[in-house]
Amino acid sequence: MGIRVKILGSNSAAPAHRRHHTAQLINIEGKYYLMDCGEATQLQLKRYKIRAQRINNIFISHLHGDHYLGLMGLLSTMHLMGRSQKLNLYGPKGLSEIITMQLKYSQTVFNYEINFVEVDTTQSKVVHEDNFVQVTSIPLNHRIPCCGYLFAEKKKNRRIKKEVLPDDFTIRNIVRLKHGEDIFDDDGNLQYKNAALTLPARKSYSYAFCSDTKYDESIIPIIKGVDMLYHEATFLEEHADRAGSTYHSTAKEAATIAKKAEVGKLILGHFSVRYKELEPIRDEAQTVFENSELALEGEEFILDL
Amino acid sequence: MGIRVKILGSNSAAPAHRRHHTAQLINIEGKYYLMDCGEATQLQLKRYKIRAQRINNIFISHLHGDHYLGLMGLLSTMHLMGRSQKLNLYGPKGLSEIITMQLKYSQTVFNYEINFVEVDTTQSKVVHEDNFVQVTSIPLNHRIPCCGYLFAEKKKNRRIKKEVLPDDFTIRNIVRLKHGEDIFDDDGNLQYKNAALTLPARKSYSYAFCSDTKYDESIIPIIKGVDMLYHEATFLEEHADRAGSTYHSTAKEAATIAKKAEVGKLILGHFSVRYKELEPIRDEAQTVFENSELALEGEEFILDL
Numbered sequence: 001m002g003i004r005v006k007i008l009g010s011n012s013a014a015p016a017h018r019r020h021h022t023a024q025l026i027n028i029e030g031k032y033y034l035m036d037c038g039e040a041t042q043l044q045l046k047r048y049k050i051r052a053q054r055i056n057n058i059f060i061s062h063l064h065g066d067h068y069l070g071l072m073g074l075l076s077t078m079h080l081m082g083r084s085q086k087l088n089l090y091g092p093k094g095l096s097e098i099i100t101m102q103l104k105y106s107q108t109v110f111n112y113e114i115n116f117v118e119v120d121t122t123q124s125k126v127v128h129e130d131n132f133v134q135v136t137s138i139p140l141n142h143r144i145p146c147c148g149y150l151f152a153e154k155k156k157n158r159r160i161k162k163e164v165l166p167d168d169f170t171i172r173n174i175v176r177l178k179h180g181e182d183i184f185d186d187d188g189n190l191q192y193k194n195a196a197l198t199l200p201a202r203k204s205y206s207y208a209f210c211s212d213t214k215y216d217e218s219i220i221p222i223i224k225g226v227d228m229l230y231h232e233a234t235f236l237e238e239h240a241d242r243a244g245s246t247y248h249s250t251a252k253e254a255a256t257i258a259k260k261a262e263v264g265k266l267i268l269g270h271f272s273v274r275y276k277e278l279e280p281i282r283d284e285a286q287t288v289f290e291n292s293e294l295a296l297e298g299e300e301f302i303l304d305l
Numbered sequence: 306m307g308i309r310v311k312i313l314g315s316n317s318a319a320p321a322h323r324r325h326h327t328a329q330l331i332n333i334e335g336k337y338y339l340m341d342c343g344e345a346t347q348l349q350l351k352r353y354k355i356r357a358q359r360i361n362n363i364f365i366s367h368l369h370g371d372h373y374l375g376l377m378g379l380l381s382t383m384h385l386m387g388r389s390q391k392l393n394l395y396g397p398k399g400l401s402e403i404i405t406m407q408l409k410y411s412q413t414v415f416n417y418e419i420n421f422v423e424v425d426t427t428q429s430k431v432v433h434e435d436n437f438v439q440v441t442s443i444p445l446n447h448r449i450p451c452c453g454y455l456f457a458e459k460k461k462n463r464r465i466k467k468e469v470l471p472d473d474f475t476i477r478n479i480v481r482l483k484h485g486e487d488i489f490d491d492d493g494n495l496q497y498k499n500a501a502l503t504l505p506a507r508k509s510y511s512y513a514f515c516s517d518t519k520y521d522e523s524i525i526p527i528i529k530g531v532d533m534l535y536h537e538a539t540f541l542e543e544h545a546d547r548a549g550s551t552y553h554s555t556a557k558e559a560a561t562i563a564k565k566a567e568v569g570k571l572i573l574g575h576f577s578v579r580y581k582e583l584e585p586i587r588d589e590a591q592t593v594f595e596n597s598e599l600a601l602e603g604e605e606f607i608l609d610l
Binding site: 015098 | 325368381403407413448449578
């Protein structure tokens with residue numbers, strides 16, 4: 001399975017040119033993680049036939065409206081559609097207060113628990129961990145407290161060669177094989193060498209989401225060598241002054257970060273309303289970093305064998 | 306021109322069946338009034354090529370998410386797109402606080418002024434008045450503080466018969482004609498009878514918006530004889546128990562209010578997610594009140610000669 005990143009929206013500031021605000025569904029081994037939640041994200045999930053109730057972890061980068069104004073509606077719909085499963089919500093200071101106030105005035109108590117985790121956007125720390133992934137915050141350099149998130153798959157088990165596995169093999173021994181152990185009989189004699197029955201574990205993939213930020217090399221040690229990097233590219237170099245004053249990046253800057261961090265692939269997004277055509281953003285990035293693509297809505301970027 | 310009501314959304318609770326949350330654009334003599342603002346209203350405005358910046362007055366009925374979660378995004382886009390014109394915002398207690406808190410955490414100060422008017426949802430009072438319309442609150446019977454709004458056009462001027470107007474007629478005298486006065490010469494002699502140069506004023510129309518509410522006849526005196534009534538019809542009679550427990554109405558109840566209030570036309574909306582097909586809602590209402598129609602997205606209901 002690996003990691004699949006579905007782009008639900010990637011426009012900055014105001015929706016335009018039929019492009020929605022930032023949101024991405026990250027699918028890791030069939031588990032859904034939502035990254036940012038701009039207005040109408042719940043509609044985009046419906047559009048792409050993604051079951052919202054399967055999302056158990058939501059990450060918010062910062063409290064500019066284009067990154068979180070769809071959250072309250074999505075949480076409400078989860079409630080109305082009968083959710084009971086706990087939801088983890090990761091975001092900066094203020095997010096919990098905003099949700100709580102809106103619930104107060106709508107006199108609503110959700111049927112499910114929200115475990116709100118306030119993220120310190122100034123430090124790189126593990127904020128979430130489960131059987132599949134470890135998620136680490138990435139301090140970004142924006143006008144307000146803001147962080148990206150690094151999704152790193154856990155080390156995978158060795159893969160069983162099913163076709164050579166004896167019929168009488170126990171589950172306990174299969175687990176041992178997956179963990180790389182050899183198999184011994186009851187008398188302590190080597191029965192099977194691990195390598196005879198397994199293949200190496202598949203690669204563990206990593207994906208870093210970095211929006212919104214001005215060019216800042218301090219993120220490079222954190223994202224070094226990730227398989228895929230989403231980095232905002234709000235502007236073209238010709239509007240570099242505007243990028244600087246609004247704490248955003250140009251396509252060339254995003255590509256420079258990708259190159260210096262030696263990532264596998266760069267996805268460009270958070271496009272300014274001023275650009276109807278986006279190819280120039282990709283073209284500009286590719287002059288610095290060849291493997292650059294646009295975060296177009298509906299596109300799915302897959303990290304897998 | 307009269308009154309034109311464009312349906313931007315009319316689904317209740319959660320978006321479903323490609324139907325959006327409640328929002329209506331009310332166009333009175335070319336002036337735009339927005340009634341409720343569910344999530345993605347700004348996208349619906351774009352879809353129907355309606356310039357958001359022309360909206361100077363927004364009315365919110367209550368603070369359930371399906372009626373206001375698009376507001377913050379719309380206000381933000383107005384700001385980002387360079388609005389400077391003051392905006393009047395009418396809504397219940399809490400709305401101002403919710404907006405203020407979100408602005409605080411996004412560290413944003415809008416370039417335009419919002420004149421927030423807190424509406425007492427328990428009383429019927431004039432809340433807005435301009436050259437074209439008077440807007441009066443309608444207390445509704447819902448789970449949380451909620452009111453509808455009655456839009457009543459001001460008395461119109463008499464219409465000039467341009468084809469018979471003498472060339473040397475002064476603007477001052479035209480104003481007199483519009484106000485129904487006869488025209489006298491400098492010596493005080495009757496020069497023109499008003500009726501010779503004018504036609505009667507066109508009718509002043511009225512439109513009442515009532516969502517969300519359980520069946521409650523106390524609104525009838527307020528909406529008596531309006532040309533058009535939007536009344537929620539969340540459920541069919543077969544789900545009357547559900548309507549009762551959630552403080553909503555059935556189609557038949559909406560039609561009964563329309564009949565007793567002797568309105569010209571009834572528009573039904575705020576459809577439950579459970580209904581994919583809406584014709585049964587209209588059919589049920591029409592058994593009680595013939596001139597009933599569905600508030601389908603994109604439909605425009607026009608009150609004009």
